[in-house]
Amino acid sequence: MEGKITKALSGFYYIESEGITYQTRARGNFRKRKITPLVGDNVVFESSNLTDGYLLEVFPRKNQLVRPAVSNVDQGVVVSSLVEPNFSYNLLDRFLVSLEFEDINPLIYLTKVDLLEDDSLVNEVKKVYEEIGYPVIVATEDETSLKQIEATFSQKLTVFMGQSGAGKSTLLNRIVPDLALETGEISSALGRGKHTTRHVELLPIAGGLVADTPGFGSIDFLTVEARELPRLFPEFVKVASQCRFRECSHINEPNCAVKEAVTEGIIAQTRYENYTQFLNEVENRKPMYRKKK
DSSP states (O other): OEEEEEEEETTEEEEEETTEEEEEEEOTHHHHTTOOOOBTOEEEEEOSSSSSEEEEEEOOOSOEETTTTEESOOEEEEEEESTTTTOOHHHHHHHHHHHHHTTOEEEEEEEOGGGSSSSHHHHHHHHHHHHHTOOEEEOOSSSHHHHHHHTTTTTOEEEEEOSTTSSHHHHHHHHSGGGOOOOOOEETTTTEEOOOOOSOEEEEETTEEEEEOOOOSOOOOSSOOTTTGGGGSHHHHHHHTTSSSTTOOSSSOSSOHHHHHHHTTSSOHHHHHHHHHHHHHHHTOOOOOOOOO
């Protein structure tokens, strides 16, 4: 039989197949082959009942995230608070770059709008990212924003991400009221949220699957190479063909169309500054030594 892993817990893999969930264990040869099944994997399994099945094969993945450990993701909803914790262009861009790297479509969801004194920050953030082509949904007290998000779920596997305390679990609890996910309060000492979601599970919502994921506040670009980074900024890609050098890094080269676009206000200064910081991080990263398979 074929199905999709919707939950992994204590050595068991829960596989959904044709509307039925089977509890399975992985065959011993998975460990020898150094294959770790992930939530989101499309798999082959056998089972004579609902609780004693065996996972036999994992199909190739189109992508996989490390934090959270989910594969075959179609859409990433980046939940970003505007206050408590304060909005960070840098953090939002980290999530967006990570999603672009894994070929996952981003959607930005802005929370805690009601705590702002005016709409200037909301309008500024929307302008920057909608001009790039990223959809931005602003949280509303009524059901409007929830319906806007739910409308994007159909036939997709969606992951929620964003820093702790941004409101991911609160948002999911509103979308699925009987979910009762624990929500994190903001630690007044650190100004950061507590990590509240302990394991990844795919939830059937609005015709798609949604992964509830741990809230985390930083992303390390462990696998992105310096030459790949410019391609992960869609607005850079649009003008890069006009750069003098084909492999322009958009830093010190003359006649760089990206730097000109920043000067002209076509590309946001915050995006370019974050790009240069990320590039510096990637170039100065300690080398990773892969284990021999």
